[in-house]
Amino acid sequence: MKRLHPALTLLIAAILAYGLLIPQLGFYWDDLPMSWIRYQLGADAMTKYFSTNRPVWALLYQVTTHILPHEPIYWQVFALFWRWLGAVTLWAIARKLFPQREKFAITLSLLFLLYPGFNQQWGSYLYSHFFIVLFFFLLSFLLMLRGRTIPALIFSALNLWMMEYFFVLELIRPFIIWTSLELESLAPKERFARTLKLWIPYLAVFALAVFSRIFIFSNQIYGFSIKEEIIKAPLETITLLLQNIFTSLWTVSGAAWALAFQFPSPSVDGPRITLIYTVVVVAVVALILPGWRNQPKDEERGGRWWIIALGIVMLILGGPPFWLANIPVSLGFPANRATLSFLLGVSFMFAGLLEYIPTKIRYVIAVAFIALAAGRQFLWANEFRRDWAYQKNLFWQMTWRAPGLEKNTIVLINEELEYYADNSLSAALNWIYAPDNHTDVVDYVLLYPTNRKELSLKLDTPVNYDFLAGTFAGNTSQAVVFYYSPPRCLRLLDPEIDSENRLIPDDSFLRDAALLSSTAPILSESIARMPQVYAPEPAHGWCYYFQKADLARQMKDWQTVTRLGDVAFSLEDYPNDPIERFVFIEGYAHAADWQRAVELSMDSYEVSKKNMSPLLCKLWDRIARDTQNTPEQNVTLDVVQSKLECSP
Numbered sequence: 001m002k003r004l005h006p007a008l009t010l011l012i013a014a015i016l017a018y019g020l021l022i023p024q025l026g027f028y029w030d031d032l033p034m035s036w037i038r039y040q041l042g043a044d045a046m047t048k049y050f051s052t053n054r055p056v057w058a059l060l061y062q063v064t065t066h067i068l069p070h071e072p073i074y075w076q077v078f079a080l081f082w083r084w085l086g087a088v089t090l091w092a093i094a095r096k097l098f099p100q101r102e103k104f105a106i107t108l109s110l111l112f113l114l115y116p117g118f119n120q121q122w123g124s125y126l127y128s129h130f131f132i133v134l135f136f137f138l139l140s141f142l143l144m145l146r147g148r149t150i151p152a153l154i155f156s157a158l159n160l161w162m163m164e165y166f167f168v169l170e171l172i173r174p175f176i177i178w179t180s181l182e183l184e185s186l187a188p189k190e191r192f193a194r195t196l197k198l199w200i201p202y203l204a205v206f207a208l209a210v211f212s213r214i215f216i217f218s219n220q221i222y223g224f225s226i227k228e229e230i231i232k233a234p235l236e237t238i239t240l241l242l243q244n245i246f247t248s249l250w251t252v253s254g255a256a257w258a259l260a261f262q263f264p265s266p267s268v269d270g271p272r273i274t275l276i277y278t279v280v281v282v283a284v285v286a287l288i289l290p291g292w293r294n295q296p297k298d299e300e301r302g303g304r305w306w307i308i309a310l311g312i313v314m315l316i317l318g319g320p321p322f323w324l325a326n327i328p329v330s331l332g333f334p335a336n337r338a339t340l341s342f343l344l345g346v347s348f349m350f351a352g353l354l355e356y357i358p359t360k361i362r363y364v365i366a367v368a369f370i371a372l373a374a375g376r377q378f379l380w381a382n383e384f385r386r387d388w389a390y391q392k393n394l395f396w397q398m399t400w401r402a403p404g405l406e407k408n409t410i411v412l413i414n415e416e417l418e419y420y421a422d423n424s425l426s427a428a429l430n431w432i433y434a435p436d437n438h439t440d441v442v443d444y445v446l447l448y449p450t451n452r453k454e455l456s457l458k459l460d461t462p463v464n465y466d467f468l469a470g471t472f473a474g475n476t477s478q479a480v481v482f483y484y485s486p487p488r489c490l491r492l493l494d495p496e497i498d499s500e501n502r503l504i505p506d507d508s509f510l511r512d513a514a515l516l517s518s519t520a521p522i523l524s525e526s527i528a529r530m531p532q533v534y535a536p537e538p539a540h541g542w543c544y545y546f547q548k549a550d551l552a553r554q555m556k557d558w559q560t561v562t563r564l565g566d567v568a569f570s571l572e573d574y575p576n577d578p579i580e581r582f583v584f585i586e587g588y589a590h591a592a593d594w595q596r597a598v599e600l601s602m603d604s605y606e607v608s609k610k611n612m613s614p615l616l617c618k619l620w621d622r623i624a625r626d627t628q629n630t631p632e633q634n635v636t637l638d639v640v641q642s643k644l645e646c647s648p
Contacts, residue, residue, distance in 0.1 A: 029123050041439075117259065165321060168320045318342040387418055401550055405523065413481070426445050444472070449512075493514040497619060578608065
């Protein structure tokens, strides 16, 4: 059987791990604000955004964003391409360094490609540019090994001036040069002199880059924050630094690869995703195991310890951008972006350790690790797919409930979505509600109260937010507050009722924020325009009719509320939160359909008597206050107070 070329093997593995769900993926985390700034506010705004951190990197964005449209699928494919191309380049480097170790080269590149310590591949707008810089870094080594010094120096410089993640890793170059001279059988002294001679041009470029960062452009995104701490408490700071270093090295190596052994749960992930995970794992095994068997046996003589040594040196050189800035390295989102600096070192070290395992079982272990890592990445892809669906659903429901928003409105919401910060959703909010605003005066802001400790949850408090490329200026007196916890509907909080709603988690701070919530900034005029990437509009189920009924309640259009209620309750869909019935309870009461209002009240009450009773009592107090005083009303109020155990 003819074996696949390693580049094709890597491509298929990349697609299985990262690409199967691409049509259902979107923009995440920094993707949303960064892409919104570039495509909505313009190229100059993107330059301004990067003006205080990585301005040279901004030039790369100017190129890519002139080529690719503001649609996730293009960026997802783009990011996958650069991830794959980096792995292919590493394979080519390994073949040059260790020409008698073909199996080692493909093992190394697969470990690099599928490394489970980094789970943000699908933040494609942002990380495609990370992978381009990583490719520049690797390509500079490959060109150097092929004797192409000038282009190698150019790509080395691009890496050094664009960002800091792979900056210190440049110092691995003399070790790579030393390794490349292995086959020339030079005496140690001569080999050292040759290494130094070949390294000097690259060292000069590195020194120039250091000089420019210190004296020309010193306000990089990560400063050397540990310097002041060493001056204040040198011994304690150095001790903590050493602890941080050892913890980081374990985190990016052993702890990271342990994630590959987190398997799907059919009860949580569902049988379909569990089945696809199994297919991915089996497919990767079927892809790489026969190819290894058909490759010539690697030369086993020596060199194994040097591969591990290279990995350890790379690991140590990967850490300074974070250790010196006192930034923790963890596997949590979004902090695991730091693992990209250690990716090369972990791959070399693990591939080197595998070389010490007897040949008969070495590749069985390698295949198991690689296949499970691919499966783990697919499971993360599904989590990103689900979060994108939740985010789209959030904004569709918001536009149903609030077709328009007054400019300078603050939107407060709970921190429910895993892969979105509040500034991410602020970008989407402006993209939807201010599609024609291309200025640096931002119309809206969305904030998580949990994430903005400085935010005062009191009326008449100014709120200013800097998007770097634009600014928002508002006041808490013009705010709307939403609660979102799928499969529950998005719900505009009612200050009269939700300030005591115990079904809203304490740690969301939304019960306090509910007092700021107002319908005044919500316009019935349809201003919102959903971008094409949010299409198609979801089917009109329970939440659609709930949102439209809540909007009609705001307009005191009780006839529309009851009409929508009749449709909503005839569906096979149903409320996932007992408070979702409140709008219809109030609507039927205003339409004098007291029996239906009481029935719905009891339905909500039976869900959670302890939590619903005080809320229903408040609702009926408002109904009593706002509806006409009639004998039927009085009888109904007496019945409700008795059944709901309301205080007289």
